[in-house]
Amino acid sequence: MNAKQYLSRLLWSGGCLALVIAMFNWFIDPYLMFSSPRISGFNYYKADINNYVRITKAYQPVRMSMDTLIVGNSRVEMGFDPNHQCFNKHSVYNLAIPGAGIKMQLHYALNQIYQKNIKKIYIGVDFTDFLIDQKDYENQQKNINLNIIKRMKYNENGKKNEKYQWQYFIDSYQSLLTLNALNSSFKTILQQNSNASNRKDNGFNPAQDYLTVINEEGAIALFSQKLPELSARLSRPKYLFDSAGNRSTDFDELENFIQIAKQKQISVKLFTNPFHNDYWKLINKYKLNNKYQQWLKILTDILETSKHPRLEFWDFASDRRFSNEQPTKTKGKALKWFWEPSHYRKSLGDIMLNVMNQSDCNATSKQFGNKLK
Amino acid sequence: MLIFGITMNLGLLAYFKYANFFVENINLVLATQLSIANIVLPLAISFFTFQQIAYLVDAWKGETKEYSFLHYCLFVCFFPQLIAGPIVHHKEMLPQILRPTNLRPQATNFVIGITIFAIGFFKKTVIADNLALYVSPVFDNTNLTASIDFFTAWGSALAYTLQLYFDFSGYSEMAIGCARLFGVKLPINFFSPYKSTSIVEFWRRWHITLSRFLRDYLYIALGGNRHGKVRRYTNLLLTMVLGGLWHGAGWTFVIWGCLHGFYLVVNHAWVHLLKTFNLSIEKYKLYQLFSWALTLLAVVVGWVYFRAPNLEQANTILLAMAGEYGANLPSGIYAQLGGMSNWLADMGVGISQGGGKQLVLNALWVVVAAAIALKAPNVVEIFASKEKVSCDSKIQFQLSSLHWLQWDYNNRWVAKTALMLVFGILTLTQVSEFLYFQF
Numbered sequence: 016m017n018a019k020q021y022l023s024r025l026l027w028s029g030g031c032l033a034l035v036i037a038m039f040n041w042f043i044d045p046y047l048m049f050s051s052p053r054i055s056g057f058n059y060y061k062a063d064i065n066n067y068v069r070i071t072k073a074y075q076p077v078r079m080s081m082d083t084l085i086v087g088n089s090r091v092e093m094g095f096d097p098n099h100q101c102f103n104k105h106s107v108y109n110l111a112i113p114g115a116g117i118k119m120q121l122h123y124a125l126n127q128i129y130q131k132n133i134k135k136i137y138i139g140v141d142f143t144d145f146l147i148d149q150k151d152y153e154n155q156q157k158n159i160n161l162n163i164i165k166r167m168k169y170n171e172n173g174k175k176n177e178k179y180q181w182q183y184f185i186d187s188y189q190s191l192l193t194l195n196a197l198n199s200s201f202k203t204i205l206q207q208n209s210n211a212s213n214r215k216d217n218g219f220n221p222a223q224d225y226l227t228v229i230n231e232e233g234a235i236a237l238f239s240q241k242l243p244e245l246s247a248r249l250s251r252p253k254y255l256f257d258s259a260g261n262r263s264t265d266f267d268e269l270e271n272f273i274q275i276a277k278q279k280q281i282s283v284k285l286f287t288n289p290f291h292n293d294y295w296k297l298i299n300k301y302k303l304n305n306k307y308q309q310w311l312k313i314l315t316d317i318l319e320t321s322k323h324p325r326l327e328f329w330d331f332a333s334d335r336r337f338s339n340e341q342p343t344k345t346k347g348k349a350l351k352w353f354w355e356p357s358h359y360r361k362s363l364g365d366i367m368l369n370v371m372n373q374s375d376c377n378a379t380s381k382q383f384g385n386k387l388k
Numbered sequence: 389m390l391i392f393g394i395t396m397n398l399g400l401l402a403y404f405k406y407a408n409f410f411v412e413n414i415n416l417v418l419a420t421q422l423s424i425a426n427i428v429l430p431l432a433i434s435f436f437t438f439q440q441i442a443y444l445v446d447a448w449k450g451e452t453k454e455y456s457f458l459h460y461c462l463f464v465c466f467f468p469q470l471i472a473g474p475i476v477h478h479k480e481m482l483p484q485i486l487r488p489t490n491l492r493p494q495a496t497n498f499v500i501g502i503t504i505f506a507i508g509f510f511k512k513t514v515i516a517d518n519l520a521l522y523v524s525p526v527f528d529n530t531n532l533t534a535s536i537d538f539f540t541a542w543g544s545a546l547a548y549t550l551q552l553y554f555d556f557s558g559y560s561e562m563a564i565g566c567a568r569l570f571g572v573k574l575p576i577n578f579f580s581p582y583k584s585t586s587i588v589e590f591w592r593r594w595h596i597t598l599s600r601f602l603r604d605y606l607y608i609a610l611g612g613n614r615h616g617k618v619r620r621y622t623n624l625l626l627t628m629v630l631g632g633l634w635h636g637a638g639w640t641f642v643i644w645g646c647l648h649g650f651y652l653v654v655n656h657a658w659v660h661l662l663k664t665f666n667l668s669i670e671k672y673k674l675y676q677l678f679s680w681a682l683t684l685l686a687v688v689v690g691w692v693y694f695r696a697p698n699l700e701q702a703n704t705i706l707l708a709m710a711g712e713y714g715a716n717l718p719s720g721i722y723a724q725l726g727g728m729s730n731w732l733a734d735m736g737v738g739i740s741q742g743g744g745k746q747l748v749l750n751a752l753w754v755v756v757a758a759a760i761a762l763k764a765p766n767v768v769e770i771f772a773s774k775e776k777v778s779c780d781s782k783i784q785f786q787l788s789s790l791h792w793l794q795w796d797y798n799n800r801w802v803a804k805t806a807l808m809l810v811f812g813i814l815t816l817t818q819v820s821e822f823l824y825f826q827f
Contacts (some may be wrong), residue, residue, distance in 0.1 A: 020801060194513075
């Protein structure tokens, strides 16, 4: 082989290798970017999707037909199953985004509202998502994450986002031709078991990955891990109003969203997410109870003044009848209603859906929560 | 003129790199509030300052030929090695730049250049950047004492030890490969430094072109070993302290330089002792193993100061490595250990929260990277039987020329090069930076 042959073979083999990797990543589709076929035992469970859900849920729902959206953070993503019996006549997508603040959650929803004929939206809200930190307390600004906005086909005001196509190209490239994607694809293949992380095609997170820890260390391990994190978060100074007396801009975002829903004649069912008692103990410990009540009052006022004719507000957080279960060290024994202090299970989400849909769903429901509006 | 030239070069370096450090320390000592404007450090100033000083000194000695100003500029600004070395000498560069055959592209140069570039690219983007994931969370943690323990400290310190090597040697090889595309051979900068069994040997293998510059233009200029042992050791210490300060304006770099100066003095004294008493223990495997482990330990301790943002952080990490903050294994790992967990508990190993995935991945990356750093041949060895890749004629180590990884014009090397290049390209959209760009 001479030098020219070496270079020519190098070029060909490099090109072929890159092509094979891209095809492999497309087929495994670890981030659900391409709606590639899911094959049981091969690429069905998306074991490495947890860190990429914001990409998944920016693009995946565009390809789905839907008339109902579920919006919120990780609690809603794990709790609200779009296959619930009350959704029989509807096509539902769970658009909840883990770790997202209220602004991002609503922007993702608006992006779909501008593209689809959405009839109904369920929005799970959390008290903690509306609190502002010390920095914002001193100088509250609209905090816009440009990268996320680029992924949205429509801006919050309904105008087409000119950077969307470029961002879609970048995200597609990164899902096909990066080492991270290749690593995720291999991880996907190697972790094909029912306890692997996953997202269903309807956006629901079955959260079966919690079972791995519960089976090995008992449910108490999840509580021991989560509570110090929550404690550290809640111990920092938090406010509902900034130093100038303006309420958290998250309320404004919600208010604007409800107005848009009203204009588009979309029914809205807003609800507060339930917490485990251990979470409530932390809220008491850091003396946030008054702020919680204040938050509930502001929310109710916003909803009242919106005059949206098809708007309901349900409070499940204040009702603690399912929050008292205690975790144990017993391996394999999960709690019935909660995974850990902040995340409730589908079993409790099902009850919440039954309660909220009692009028048009035949399901018999346990008593839970209060309808505030 | 020589003094004027050196003063100008060092003056600019001092202003851009050390003015803030100087003022901060004046304020600290005299309790003053002096301040100067935020100075932006010009990229690569440390590297081209050295090359220019070397040229000035050699011109003064009459060792340079009459080159055109344009050729001189090309020598200083040659882009593959401009930013982070290798630090080149005019004697080895300018004749190559002037060689007429280098004005025409040559397929052989492309083959060798691309292959060396691919090796460096892979080392930097795949190995070093993945090791970096286990370094920053510890070294940059502002609340370190709350979370550090024996295992995380060692995991992070070893990850940085390997990250720095793969990052900088990877960059150097990318520069060497890139220059080779133009027919220019650069000097090799790393020769498997972690295989060293002494600190003296380590400095012959690590950042070779910097060691060469410090030896020729600082240590020898200070008197070298020509004025007795005390003066020799003082010169050695001073050279290393200044070498440390060259890397950055901070006390951590001064400590790092002092440590290596001290190591070198002890190493020279030990060798002198062995000679004096005619002890030939170097031939024993156990002695070699002990020497290697001790050298590596000394280097790792030095790197902790080199990487830490301040002395307090470095001391915390070192104390944790010594067991001061206890040793904990995540509950996820403990649960998998069965009967061994009782034994660990008896040994004082506690339980921390979490599944332990980070710790396991950290250990895996360290083991894999260490195996490559310690067992794989370096670029010079890979090409030894076919090609002399370095322009430095004084490679002082025996080459294992029959190594299984010898490069040749064959399909195996086509595949290996393609694999390394493609894997490198796969990392291109991931955020990363070269560690030595900051110096």
